[in-house]
Amino acid sequence: ELGEFEHYMLKEIFEQPQSLENAMRGRLSLDNATAVFGGLNLSPQELRSVDRILLTACGTSWHAAMVGEYMIEEMARIPVEVEYASELRYRNPPVPQRTLVFGITQSGETADTLAALREMKRKGHPTLAICNVVGSSIAQEADGGIYLHAGPEVGVASTKAFTSQLAIMAMLGLYFGRLNHLSFDQGYRMIQALQALPDAVRQALNTREQAKKVAEKYQAVNNFLYLGRYFNFPVALEGALKLKEISYIHAEGYPAAELKHGPIALVDENTPSVFIMPQGVVYDKVMSNLQEIKARGGPVIAIANEDDHEIEKYADDVIRIPKVEEFLQPIVSVIPLQFIAYHIALLRGCDVDKPRNLAKSVTVE
Ligand code: M6R
Numbered sequence: 193e194l195g196e197f198e199h200y201m202l203k204e205i206f207e208q209p210q211s212l213e214n215a216m217r218g219r220l221s222l223d224n225a226t227a228v229f230g231g232l233n234l235s236p237q238e239l240r241s242v243d244r245i246l247l248t249a250c251g252t253s254w255h256a257a258m259v260g261e262y263m264i265e266e267m268a269r270i271p272v273e274v275e276y277a278s279e280l281r282y283r284n285p286p287v288p289q290r291t292l293v294f295g296i297t298q299s300g301e302t303a304d305t306l307a308a309l310r311e312m313k314r315k316g317h318p319t320l321a322i323c324n325v326v327g328s329s330i331a332q333e334a335d336g337g338i339y340l341h342a343g344p345e346v347g348v349a350s351t352k353a354f355t356s357q358l359a360i361m362a363m364l365g366l367y368f369g370r371l372n373h374l375s376f377d378q379g380y381r382m383i384q385a386l387q388a389l390p391d392a393v394r395q396a397l398n399t400r401e402q403a404k405k406v407a408e409k410y411q412a413v414n415n416f417l418y419l420g421r422y423f424n425f426p427v428a429l430e431g432a433l434k435l436k437e438i439s440y441i442h443a444e445g446y447p448a449a450e451l452k453h454g455p456i457a458l459v460d461e462n463t464p465s466v467f468i469m470p471q472g473v474v475y476d477k478v479m480s481n482l483q484e485i486k487a488r489g490g491p492v493i494a495i496a497n498e499d500d501h502e503i504e505k506y507a508d509d510v511i512r513i514p515k516v517e518e519f520l521q522p523i524v525s526v527i528p529l530q531f532i533a534y535h536i537a538l539l540r541g542c543d544v545d546k547p548r549n550l551a552k553s554v555t556v557e
Pocket of ligand 1: 250251252253254263298299300301302305348349350351380433434437548552553
């Protein structure tokens with residue numbers, strides 16, 4: 193099954209152009225400039241009257257929810273709340289009427305996500321699953337949902353499920369946007385951007401060699417920082433989680449501007465910082481955060497666009513990713529972070545597909 197690949201994680205990283213195509217297949221309508229979902233089991237009237245969305249998940253799926261919050265709020269102007277499922281199930285927050293609840297889960301078996309969804313369902317909220325494994329417990333218990341169609345994900349570190357979850361989030365933003373204020377023209381351009389995505393990801397797979405060089409250089413450090421802002425803040429969290437879980441190096445993700453509120457104290461010559469900074473509205477701000485780190489002697493690795501010629505003046509290493517619409521950047525910018533984690537883990541002799549203390553699905557509390 194592994195074919196030419198040494199590990200499932202690597203195979204699954206390389207499957208992403210295809211798994212993204214599968215996530216979008218039949219779900220984009222240029223005729224109506226919107227997304228189409230077959231299994232929501234709610235009438236257009238019910239969907240139109242949703243005035244709040246609650247996303248709940250764990251781990252990497254929770255990071256996808258974080259990006260989803262930014263996407264849906266931006267595109268559909270519907271307030272979105274993101275809750276760790278393990279917190280939501282006991283926290284008892286006030287959830288207003290007409291809140292639509294989504295559980296996001298690759299496996300569909302995560303105990304906390306299942307319990308959180310059950311609790312929301314018990315309170316009378318419509319609950320939907322965004323799930324990869326067909327017929328899983330959560331897929332069955334939810335009122336309806338959206339499958340990722342990513343194919344089996346075997347590596348414990350989630351890769352292709354994450355990018356597919358992000359594609360679904362973007363399509364939900366488009367869908368709810370088009371039910372509300374988004375124009376045909378805006379919807380149409382978003383679809384074109386989504387359709388161009390698999391090719392951009394295919395190009396981003398070429399970052400493997402650059403990521404490997406970075407891995408060789410920093411394989412022996414004990415700490416890493418991952419920094420990004422706006423759509424790339426949750427990507428920083430995800431990059432840090434990938435590294436932690438498979439290489440056992442301590443890593444933290446932060447919104448880049450939070451640095452000066454504490455984490456900058458960690459910076460020294462043995463603590464590299466990975467800046468996720470494709471061009472966009474916050475680029476200059478992230479650049480000044482980067483320079484703060486450089487000024488304190490911290491090594492800097494930048495994930496930047498191909499045509500960014502400013503960055504090489506400041507970063508020690510630059511990994512180049514193709515340009516895409518800003519709301520889709522996370523789907524491309526996470527690829528080199530997956531490679532960095534993979535290669536560092538490999539160099540440190542770790543079991544990439546089955547890291548210690550972890551299981552693919554966490555079916556206990
Ligand atoms: O199957 P789920 O998406 O519900 O799993 C949630 C987390 O356990 C999972 O994403 C975990 O954080 C991964 N090992 C991350 O790579």
